[in-house]
Structure formats: structure tokens, C-alpha cells
């Protein structure tokens with residue numbers, strides 16, 4: 525056979541970049557998006573799952589038959605589970621109870637054990653998903669704790685791989701790099717690398733209202749976090765993988781407007797991505813609206829819409845949160861209704 529890869533892990537990365545055509549039409553800047561949801565496990569975290577486990581494997585901290593423990597909002601778990609499948613390891617994922625059922629089901633489908641913890645407790649609380657993950661790792665023999673929040677290999681992954689890939693794909697031909705911030709690994713690692721090649725580059729993080737990260741960047745002050753619905757972005761503590769020295773600015777977005785943009789990206793651009801992608805694009809548009817001249821902005825889109833089909837793309841879920849629903853093509857709905865017989869339903 526001429527073209528094949530040895531394992532699924534070999535096709536992680538090299539994701540395409542496309543230019544937005546419609547949702548940002550009113551700004552003079554061009555917005556380009558890197559489609560990380562086209563990774564084999566459906567998110568940018570495939571890169572991280574692979575890198576954290578591979579480095580531990582090389583150091584002898586993880587071996588065949590070993591147990592990988594991780595606190596994850598779901599996507600990192602999928603990346604780790606792919607590594608575990610290929611290398612015959614076991615996985616325990618500890619998640620907060622706000623994560624979508626699709627993510628939980630996906631991890632269980634890999635054969636992982638999934639432990640669900642309450643979302644709205646302090647990180648130090650013994651019930652928090654950070655505390656539970658740590659306890660499981662400390663108590664189980666042969667366990668490796670991937671620890672995406674504080675393991676420096678997270679930053680290194682994006683510094684060594686995602687950053688160079690972006691530079692190679694673009695030739696450095698853009699002005700602003702933007703990414704949502706959760707663990708901080710993506711924005712920090714990519715920005716630190718790109719700044720070595722592109723000294724004029726501006727880097728902007730996207731945070732969600734309720735998280736403490738952007739506020740800390742602006743003021744140096746740690747405030748109590750407030751609940752928010754969006755998955756993947758924001759934190760209620762400061763992970764060590766956020767390197768504030770390479771992040772120039774932040775945009776803060778809110779839940780509903782992020783979900784509306786996520787739905788628009790699908791309806792207008794055909795881009796089937798998750799809620800943090802809508803948040804990132806919205807942050808980029810907001811940033812572009814404030815610029816005095818046109819710039820080229822590159823934005824990371826971390827994961828797939830398929831992870832949120834029961835939430836953001838479900839009208840009932842949107843309505844249950846009092847979020848606005850824009851009915852598409854109401855005249856067409858009416859025309860169909862006029863043509864079908866009684867007892868036939870339009871769903």
C-alpha cells in the first residue's frame with residue numbers, strides 16, 4: 525500500500541486553516557480559523573493527550589498496562605484514550621457534572637472509567653474534580669497523572685508542535701493570534717513559539733464571563749469565579765500553564781452570545797464546531813471591531829460540534845436556558861406546512 529499511517533496517533537495535527545466568509549463580513553480585518561476539530565479524536569486535545577503520555581512513556585513514568593488518570597472536560601480524555609488504546613493502558617477520567625453527555629459517553633466507549641464530580645465547589649474541596657483526580661492518582665499503583673493544568677509538557681506540546689505547524693502553514697503572514705484559554709497551554713505555547721519568529725505578533729486570549737483569568741491579566745487580582753455554562757474555556761483558579769508574559773490582551777465573551785455564534789458558524793459557514801469555537805470567533809470579531817486598521821487574525825477552533833448536539837445545537841436545551849432561537853427560513857416552514865396532510869409532522 526502506498527499511503528498509510530501506522531496508528532491513529534500518527535495523523536494527529538496538520539489541521540487546515542480557512543478564511544471566514546460571512547460571519548465577520550462587517551469588519552475590515554480578515555479572520556482565519558484553524559480547524560482543530562479535524563483531529564482524529566475531534567479536538568485540539570488529541571495533540572495534548574498524545575504528547576503528555578508520550579513524554580511520560582519516554583521517561584518511564586507510564587508503561588504498558590499502566591493507569592492514566594486525568595481531570596478533563598472531555599476532550600483531553602479522548603486524546604489520552606487514543607494513546608491508551610494503542611499502548612494497552614487503562615484510563616480513569618474525572619469530570620465536572622456540567623460536561624455534556626456526549627463527552628462522557630465517548631470516554632466510556634473507549635473503555636475508560638469516568639468519575640463525575642460536582643462543578644460548583646472550590647478547587648481545594650475534596651469533591652472537586654481536581655482533588656478527586658489527585659487522590660486517585662496517589663492511591664493507585666502504576667498510575668500516571670497527566671495533569672494538563674500544571675504539567676509543563678502541555679506548554680511544551682504547543683511550543684514544539686502546534687506553534688511550528690502554524691508558522692510553517694502561514695509563513696508568519698498574519699498579525700494577531702487568538703485562542704481561548706482553559707489550561708492556557710495552547711495560547712501560551714503557540715504564542716511563545718510564534719513570538720520567536722514574529723516579533724510584531726500580537727496575541728490575544730479569549731475568556732468567558734465568570735472565569736477569573738482575564739480579570740487577573742488586567743488587574744493582578746484574583747476574584748471569586750461565577751458559574752458559566754460554556755465548556756472548555758475559563759477557570760476558577762490559575763493553572764501553571766498560563767504564561768501571562770506572552771499574552772498581550774484578552775477578550776471576554778458571554779455564554780449566550782458564544783452559543784449563538786457557534787450556531788451561526790454552522791448555518792452560515794458550514795463549520796461544525798463546539799461552543800468554545802463560537803466564543804473564540806466572537807472574541808476575534810470584537811477585537812477586530814476595535815482596531816484602527818485592517819489586520820489578519822488567526823483563531824484556533826478547538827473542538828467539534830458533535831460533542832454538543834444535545835446542548836448548543838438542540839433548540840429545547842437553548843430554550844430551557846432562555847436563549848433566543850432564530851427560526852431559519854420561516855416562510856419555507858409555512859410552505860411545507862401548507863403542503864403536508866394532517867398527522868404529518870414538521871420537526
Ligand SMILES: Cc1ncc(COP(=O)(O)O)c(C=O)c1O
Nearest residue numbers: 705706707708709710756800826
Ligand atoms: C473545547 C475547548 N476549547 C478550548 C480549550 C482551551 O485550551 P487550553 O486548555 O489549551 O487553554 C479547551 C481546554 O480544555 C477545550 O476543551
